[in-house]
Amino acid sequence: xxxxxxxxxxxxxxxxxxxxxxxxxxxxxxxxxxxxxxxxxxxxxxxxxxxxxxxxxxxxxxxxxxxxxxxxxxxxxxxxxxxxxxxxxx
Numbered sequence: 001x002x003x004x005x006x007x008x009x010x011x012x013x014x015x016x017x018x019x020x021x022x023x024x025x026x027x028x029x030x031x032x033x034x035x036x037x038x039x040x041x042x043x044x045x046x047x048x049x050x051x052x053x054x055x056x057x058x059x060x061x062x063x064x065x066x067x068x069x070x071x072x073x074x075x076x077x078x079x080x081x082x083x084x085x086x087x088x089x090x
Contacts, residue, residue: 015075015076015077017073018073018077023069024038027041
C-alpha cells in the first residue's frame, strides 16, 4: 500500500498560488485611478508618496484579499489532495 504524501502538499501549494492570483485580480480599484499595481499591493502602499498616499487603504485591502485568497486556496488544495489520496489508497 503506497502512501500519497506529496499529493496534498502539491495541491496545497498550487491552491496557494491560484488563490493568491485570484485575490490579486479581485483587488479593489480607486475612483478615477483604477487598480493599484502589484508592487503597491504587495507593499501595502508603504512606498507611496504625496497625493498617492490616498491609495494606501485600497492597497491594504488588496493585500488582505490576496492573502485571504492564498490561504483559502491552500486549504482547499490540501483538502482535495487529502481526499484524493485517501480514495487512491483504498
